[in-house]
Amino acid sequence: MFGGIPFEHFAHGGGGGGSFGGGRGGSAEPPDTTKLYETLELEKDATAKDIKKAYFRLSKVHHPDKGGDAHKFKEISAAYEILSDPEKRKQYDEYGLEGVDDEGGAQQRGEDLFSMFFGGGRGNGRARGPRKGPSVNHPIKVSLEDLYNGKTVKLAVNRKVIIGDAKECEKCNGRGAIMEVRQIGPGMITQMQRTCPSCQGQGNTAKTKSERQVLEVHIEKGMKHEQKITFRGMADETPGMETGDVNFIIQEKEHELFKRKGADLLVTKDISLNQALTGFTWKIKHLDGRQVVIKTRPGQIIECETTDAESGRTLPYITMVKDEGMPSLGNPFVKGNLYIAFHVKFPQKLEPDVIKQLRMILPDADIEEEYDPEQVEEHFMDVADLRHFGKGGAVSQQSEYDSDDEDRQGGVQCQQS
Ligand SMILES: [Zn+2]
Missing domain, CATH: 2.60.260.20 (Urease metallochaperone UreE, N-terminal domain)
Known part of the structure; x- marks a missing residue:
């Protein structure tokens, strides 16, 4: 169908499964949607009036002018800014901080909402829109010739697409997690949160179907090993999440000459x-x-x-x-x-007449030393390795004793005998 185009790359990744990579790290955990309420010491069902009251009370206590902690005060202000805005509050309740449209908010003050509440470390600072679903990485073997000349390769991927509308999961009411009571000893119980088994933590259930998609991968001249070619939003569709990317990762094939x-x-x-x-x-x-x-x-x-x-x-x-x-x-x-x-x-061996000619032709021929063989010592040489230089001579007992060799004991015994 594509005229001998290498579908081999898909032998290990086509079935929609593939290897998950990229994305936003761990993707299955539900977003934190309580932190801002905790900051204002409120329950999640607080009214607009409750929020205002809490903000005025706490900002008085924590105002830096009155000896309060500046960071705490900023947290309180940011929490109020989001929860007092019905639209932002709705986004936060659904997607957590990542869902809050932060334009003109904390970012303009040079602060990332995430780092403010979670102490940084959230990676690329993408603090907008719903969470992103997992991305899929497909390694793609490319010859050095193709990286030199450029090439377009058509590749097919199978992906899951959602049919119709996604419904909120009934088991976890869309939270993606359920509380479980467990007995951990006689008379001792503990409450644990775990990923909702009904929706695998998505908070939604939706019917999906597998769809075959042909992608045109443009290998540009000069692309490098491990370079990523990204198709945005082409991974499996997941309810309530921005669809992840399909990444083709170039694997440069070894060349026999270059x-x-x-x-x-x-x-x-x-x-x-x-x-x-x-x-x-x-x-x-x-x-x-x-x-x-x-x-x-x-x-x-x-x-x-x-x-x-x-x-x-x-x-x-x-x-x-x-x-x-x-x-x-x-x-x-x-x-x-x-x-x-x-x-x-170098030649392994030269004929005597060749040696004679070379000696005449090449510059700086040997000037043979004159000596009486009876009066000097003559030596021939063996091939050697410079790494052995310095290791000649007898191994003295003193140096063996000093070294940390495992046969130090052997040296001692030698001394005694
Ligand atoms: Zn669920």
Whole structure:
């Protein structure tokens, strides 16, 4: 139907279940709709008159000019501001602070309602509208070629949509939670709040149906690994909540030639010692299909890799071709750079006549020392590792005793025998 478009991505996420992520953290707990009443020391069924009275009484007690606590006073004022406004009070009673339209309110005073009442930590400060339902994350595997060239992929998702109107849950009267009395010991009972099992904490019940939706995912030039492509409000519909998002999370596939970091690309190249000294040309196929030839300038020499003395890591000789990296996201005409890391392969063995010729051709040939073999010591060398440097010689008893080795005891025994 979509001409060989990779539906494989949906093997693990299509059934409407998928993995939940994003959203507003824990989503099942009902909103707090009592805090403001508690602040004004009121019951939830308080009248407008009760609210006014409570506010005047408490603001007198807590006014900073009269030695009251400034923060407490602010809380009282904000609570009054919301509960004295019938519209805001209604929103608060239904959705908690998140439901209160806060424009021109606390935000203009540079304060977030949440941080005022809950001490911050509510995340992104989205303090308006009903709570948002869970979002769904779908990983989507994308080749480096597609991230270089851009691509549009059509993908199908199954989502739940609500049929008709949602009804308030009868078991919990829309609260999403019920109080339960439990016996915790002989003659001891406790009251516990738990998520309403009838509506799974939604406060509403509604009939839903599964709907198949085809989404066009635009992979833009230069997009990166783990980057999110969001379809707002395309997750499962949940009664009483703003519908969550469907997010496609780009998973960059490994490329056999190019490695990527930001907008830069890296290739590794093995060359012979001959090529390192006399030059080379190397034809590669770039990510957009272009044939690109990378070559040395006349006389350019590629050096050997070096070894970092401390870590023992090999540091390759690096060259760079400007502007042959990835396109930048949002500005595809500006490209990163292409780095080339070299590994120079030395010959394992040379014929004596080749050695003789090389000695004549290459600069700075060895000046053979003159000596009498009877008078000096001659040595040949073995290959070694610089990390072992400093560890030669006999292991002295003193240093073994000082070290925190587990065979410290062994050292002591040695001493005794
Ligand atoms: Zn319920």
